[in-house]
Amino acid sequence: MTPLNRIRNFSIVAHIDHGKSTLADRLIQSTNTVSDRDMKEQLLDAMDIERERGITIKANTVRIEYKANDGEDYVLNLIDTPGHVDFAYEVSRSMRAVEGSLLVVDASQGVEAQTLANVYTAIEADHEIVPVLNKVDLPAAEPERVAEQIEDVIGIDASDACLISAKTGIGIPDVLEAIVNRLPPPHGGDPDAPLKAMLVDSWYDPYLGVVVLVRIMDGTLKKGDQIKMMQTGARYGVDRLGVFRPAMENVPALGPGEIGFLTASIKQVRDTKVGDTITHEKKGATEPLPGFKPSQPVVFCGLFPVDSAEFEDLRDAIEKLALNDASFSYEMETSAALGFGFRCGFLGLLHLEVIRDRIEREYNIELITTAPSVIYHIFMKDGSKLDLHNPADMPDPSTIDHIEEPRIKATILVPDDYLGDVLKLCQDRRGIQLDLTYAGSRAMVVYDLPLNEVVFDFYDRLKSVTKGYASFDYQMEGYREDSLxxxxxxxxxxxxxxxxxxxxxxxxxxxxxxxxxxxxxxxxxxxxxxxxxxxxxxxxxxxxxxxxxxxxxxxxxxxxxxxxxxxxxxxxxxxxxxxxxxxxxxxxxxxxxxxxxxxx
Missing domain, CATH: 3.30.70.2570 (Elongation factor 4, C-terminal domain)
Known part of the structure; x- marks a missing residue:
């Protein structure tokens, strides 16, 4: 097992397309973790749809061994997290599993909305943050201006930021040294204490069953141990343990501070809840790790096959996707106009698009998607409360006392010239302005908006009124009564x-x-x-x-x-x-x- 002071666990946070996955590729390549022959771009993004859209959907991990300038050997565990708001819960769990972050900002574009959202998640998780300015080889790059912007908007000292180009490999050795010298080793962690391991992520492998990504906080996990999940109470025997270099490699045991995977003949991803605590069945920990919450679907819509003869194929496809995605829920429904189909719940619009694309591409089923709707809370006159997923199931209005709808807090960064259009768009969608500040020539607008106005086509409208220059990020704020x-x-x-x-x-x-x-x-x-x-x-x-x-x-x-x-x-x-x-x-x-x- 590696001594604690030689381990560095970190993640890379950035806005979409600022070069997270490319930087991960360079770190893997420059430490010879993967031979040049096996190297390909976006090495950690395995799904076709991730590669095609250029986004990361599942958190991935890789263990890098690095010999530092001080002559010591270090183990660096990198978790490549999704940058998209729909997968915010996965990101927050991944953040709790590591101690530091590299903040990657594009030196030509500067700070964007999701840079902010992800950095705040990292700061909440008590991370040490190292700013990295990427794409400095571009003619439009302005590293000094962007470093100032990071200090103004986020409040992190960026005077000694690493200047790199992840594409050409400029400055990568500086990043590796910064990881070793500026990020802290895992704190605490007693190898003899009762086992506490955080379940960071899980996915389905047709040969091994469910593969579970874990971060050991305390204690030691060995092959053959009997373990138990503290939220579900399920018990399993560990079949194999290992680490990702990025290929799976078996190890006999994992100690405190280490990140690896285990398989234990688990049948469904539903049985493994992200954020759960894993401990030994006998002499286990008594208290789980804090911060667990089950993932809640936010947006619902109906999926129906265009050709009703394909209903059974659609059922198959949805069941297979649900094997691999615990945050996706579904139930059967029928409609007089569209026939048989499924009512599905998603974490957000991107999640919906990804699932729909995967069904159409991987299973060749043409789909009709009904208008997305959100969950309303309906308070009845007799004091009971209902959750309404589908408007067609609404009870008789005379029995309803009032209806509450979900609200979000949206942060929009937009160049000055388009500010008026953005304010008008948010006003049209029943938004309440909370804040308006400037970062250089760009305005940062914070609005309280109803989620059902956003799920339709808010994002497309925002992109079209700002010619694609605005960036948008949101978080759930709770429910409020309105006249619906x-x-x-x-x-x-x-x-x-x-x-x-x-x-x-x-x-x-x-x-x-x-x-x-x-x-x-x-x-x-x-x-x-x-x-x-x-x-x-x-x-x-x-x-x-x-x-x-x-x-x-x-x-x-x-x-x-x-x-x-x-x-x-x-x-x-x-x-x-x-x-x-x-x-x-x-x-x-x-x-x-x-x-x-x-x-x-």
């Missing part, structure tokens, strides 16, 4: 459950009118008139009428008395009236998909 109503859409007097949404009372009319106009263009004309209405309860708030196709029944009349024509037209009119009574309106699936994409 369920808006139903009726086609030919029949409610269409897949199109019902929750809206704010003041906005209902505008949104209802937009929805009706949109459906009028999408539904094909029938032989009879079709009314399309938006209603709240029994009150219609918007209406469009789709006119009927007309068949010329008088074509066979040549001359003669006018009453002949009249008689035929009257007969047609009666037929249409009857048809409207019994006729069924076919709404094509393309109409659903287009109607559910929110209007601008």
């Amino acid at each position: 109503v369920k808006m139903s859409i009726l086609v030919n007097d029949e409610p269409v459950d897949a199109l019902s949404t929750m809206v704010h009372r003041d906005r209902a009319e505008m949104r209802g009118r937009a929805m009706c106009e949109k459906l009028k263009d999408l539904i094909p004309r029938h032989m009879f008139k079709i009314p399309i209405q938006a209603a709240i309860g029994g009150k219609v708030i918007a209406r469009e009428t789709l006119s009927a196709l007309r068949k010329d029944v008088t074509a066979k009349c040549y001359g003669g008395d006018a009453t002949r024509k009249k008689k035929l037209l009257e007969k047609q009119k009666a037929g249409k009236k009857k048809m409207r009574q019994f006729g069924k309106v076919d709404i094509p699936q393309e109409a659903f998909i287009s109607a559910l994409k929110m209007d601008n």
Whole structure:
């Protein structure tokens, strides 16, 4: 086992695309952890979708052995964390497993919204932070300005920041020395104390079952030990222990301060909760590590196969994905318009997109996604409280006392020129401005926004009004009461459950009118008139009428008395009236998909 003072555990925090994964590649390469022949870009991002989108979705880890300038051998454990807000809980657990962070900032772009969010997570976890300015080889790089910006906005001394280019390898030896000299070794940690290990992450391997990434806080974990999970109470025997260099390598034991993996014939990722404490079954620890909370889905939406014959394939695909992703929940649902499908819960919009892309790509199933909705708290007049996931399940409004919706605190960094557009966008989405400060030529706006206004298309709108220059990050703030109503859409007097949404009372009319106009263009004309209405309860708030196709029944009349024509037209009119009574309106699936994409 490595002595504590020779171990350094650290993570790399940065905004998307500021060069986290590339820096990890260079650190691995310059210490010869991986031979040049096996080296590839974004080595730690294993999933196709991670490589394609250039984002990290799962936290990954690698153990690097480094001989420092003082002649000593050090073990460096790097955890490469996701930078995206949807995976914030995974990030906070990874942060608790290490003692220091490298803060990577792009020397041409400066501090962005997620740089802030991730640094604050690191500061909350009591990290020592070493600033690293990346991309200094670019002509647009301004390291002095960015170093000042880091001091102004974050309040960290950046005078001795490492200047590097992760792509070309400039300055990498300085980073390795800074890790050894400026980051602290693991604190405490007694090899003879009862075992306490934090479960940092887990994933499913078809050959080994669930692989669990652990950080040992106290005690020693050996192969063959009987362990127990303190949150779930489940018991297992350890089959193998090892470390990642980035390939799996078996070791006989893991001691305090070390990060490694274990397998124990665990069947499902659901059985391993991120943040849980692992201890020995006999003579184990009595108190778990602090800060555990189960992951809560925030955004819900329905997934339906375009071809209803593919429902069983979709069930298979969802079950396989859920094996590997404990934060993704699902249950079956049926819809009159879309057939059988699943109601799924996600951590956020990026999580939803990733799962949807994986189902479409890895299992070749075309999907219809209903409009994403959030969880509302409904307080009834009899004092009970319900959680509403799907607007179609809303109880009778006369029994409801009030409804609360989730709110978020959003931080937006935007260049001066676009500030007015951003403020207008946030006001339109019922936002409450909390703060507005400047960092150089960029404004930092903090808003309190309702989550249901953000899940639709807030991000796309923000990018389009700022030509892509704004960066956006948010965190959940809790629930607040507001005047919310369920808006139903009726086609030919029949409610269409897949199109019902929750809206704010003041906005209902505008949104209802937009929805009706949109459906009028999408539904094909029938032989009879079709009314399309938006209603709240029994009150219609918007209406469009789709006119009927007309068949010329008088074509066979040549001359003669006018009453002949009249008689035929009257007969047609009666037929249409009857048809409207019994006729069924076919709404094509393309109409659903287009109607559910929110209007601008």
